[in-house]
Amino acid sequence: MKILYISHVTWGWMKQRPQFIAEQLAKKNQVDVYYRKILNPKLSYMNKDNLGAGNLKLYSFITLPLYRIFKFLPVRWLEKVNKWLWSFNKINYSQYDLIYLCDCSAYERIKDKVDVGKILYDCMDDKQSFPRVLAYPKYRKYCFELERELIKNAGIVTCTADYLRDTLVKRFGVQRDYVVINNAISTNLFYQKEVYDDLSLPENSFTYIGTVAEWFDFDLVINVLEKVKNIYIIIFGPPGNAETKYKHDRLVFKGTITHDKVLAAMKASTGLIMPFKVNDLIRSVNPVKLYEYIYAGKPTAAIRYEESEKFKNFVYLYSTEEEFINFIEKAKACKGNYTKDKQDEMKKFASENTWDARANQILNIIKR
DSSP: OEEEEEESSOTTSSOOHHHHHHHHHTTTSEEEEEEEOOOOGGGGGGOOTTOEETTEEEEEEOOOOGGGTOTTSOHHHHHHHHHHHHHTTOOOGGGOSEEEESSGGGHHHHTTTSOGGGEEEEEOSOGGGOHHHHTOHHHHHHHHHHHHHHHHHOSEEEESOHHHHHHHHHHHOOOSOOEEOOOOBOGGGGGSOSOOTTOOOOTTEEEEESOOSTTBOHHHHHHHHHHSTTOEEEEESOOTTHHHHSOOTTEEEEEOOOGGGHHHHHHTSSEEEEOBOOOHHHHTOOOHHHHHHHHHTOOEEEEOSTTGGGGTTTSEEESSHHHHHHHHHHHHHTTTOOOHHHHHHHHHHHHTSBHHHHHHHHHHHHHO
16 A cells, blocks of 8 residues: 655654554555654754655645735635645555555545545544644634534554543534554664663752643642652653743753663652643543553553553552642652563553554555
């Protein structure tokens, strides 16, 4: 099968669902990936034009956020520019058996050129709840109408979480089959080194690895650091403006970590944390990091919500600051080490929830 795979995520950005799924599908199929190109010269190293290996080919396309500049103009007019830029790819759509869309924005550019029944729309997030969408009401309305049309017409619609599926049904009123395919873990993690000489953390370090954005609960973290004196909160990931906005002697921003050192960073920690604020955006997320945290076999805490409940056998779920502190004390008491049987149980769960397994789910749906 030959697949046209259109992603809104730059290929060299932090590796997430679009890259993992494309790589796994390419093990058994020819996959041509078109991803959004970053125009910022400082970040151009993330573009991987015309690269790939075996059945996976990578190409980039340019899209401009004109709706942020020309707020007074109709978004559909502005998107004609992006549709024109897309046309320079000169894609022969008839050669593809499946068109895989990771975001609704691509639909406008291809819907008049393809058999929409060949489209698989993988809804990865609640787009309507992103701050960058909420900030531009005209663009939000445009995305609403476009996503509703896509969900109505696509041959297959998949979602990452139950809450996200329910949100789509309620929001758009389109009665059809929605298939929930959760996120997963990369098997690359299974083969990483557990110790690096240049990666050491202070005693009683509680680590977060991932994106730092509006949903990160810094108020909780700072309060806990004030109340529990002998711990450190370590953050691996691009900090944005958080590093200057939130200050504490024992809040340590380490910056982005290379993927080959993720397991070592987790193993070096006393505990692993996912301190999020629960909103509609987060409620729609099946968290990749919890699969990774669980594989590491370390004490782990996450905010309690619908999707995190799926991990309750392996993750301490908290709703209050007191419960979070209780987790900290328990992790310190066991020095961040579970029994071997517990660790084996956690690894077994992670190994059953790989991106390879998710890609096979997708292929089985396509074959129906």
